[in-house]
Amino acid sequence: MFTGIVTAIGTIDNIEHKGDMHIRIACPYDPETMAIGASIACSGVCLTVVERGGEEGDAWFAVDVSNETVSCTAQDQWTTGRKLNLEQALKLGDELGGHLVTGHVDAVGRVAVAREEGGSIRIEILAPQSIAPYVAEKGSITIDGVSLTVNSVVDEDNGDVRFGLNIIPHTGEVTTLGALEQGDAVNLEIDVLARYLKRMESLRK
Structure with missing residues (x-):
């Protein structure tokens, strides 16, 4: 974990x-x-x-x-x-500074937008339909191992999802995210809690 x-x-x-x-x-x-x-x-x-x-x-x-x-x-x-x-790996007693991450990749996304916005970097990721139900505004997602908060979500006509994030200067400097460019592939892991909520919803139908 x-x-x-x-x-x-x-x-x-x-x-x-x-x-x-x-x-x-x-x-x-x-x-x-x-x-x-x-x-x-x-x-x-x-x-x-x-x-x-x-x-x-x-x-x-x-x-x-x-x-x-x-x-x-x-x-x-x-x-x-x-x-x-x-x-x-997380040890018992360590600070949980991001969110719980398993290290299991759920999908590969592509960088659709990477540009400076104010003092940050605006990133938009195009991700496959398989994870669209798990991506929510203000929710958590892991991009190349980095815990981030989703700022915006747009559902594409083909079922894929485009979501946006802002990478602050510190995060850009201490991770590889500051070097991302349009077209780059990234590993995506959805929030564990979102996974369980989706399963619970499916069982209620």
Whole structure:
């Protein structure tokens, strides 16, 4: 379980293909805090640490990424040199600064708009019909592992949904969201509470 509050930006520095992908990610964490078998969210994808090394401030960890995971996530994410939003798993007693996030990607969206607006960045995401019922104004959503509040929602004629968010300067600087451009693919995870509410509604019919 995660909170959607990014604690570091990592960089994919090596990829090996062993059936699945074996990926090494450089990061500033202390390797002693990354136990083998621990979970780390990598741009919203919960992955398991299988190796680790280096030293605090100049560390790395390795994960195995299955073909199934690749097919369900933003595929240009899995390239050498790619920057990733990182968050280590929530521990009991940690502050819940964002919202409850599982690290399971529900859909891949596309950036339809990315422009400066006041002192922030206005982002509009076009997402598939499958998650449209779960996206609500003032509700929470996770974009590439970052917990955000939805500012606007527009239902498209084909059933897809377009929703808008504002990225404040701090969030843009400490995550990869500040570098998003029109056409970029992003990993989306809907709010867990929205998922349960939708299920309860369906059972009442």
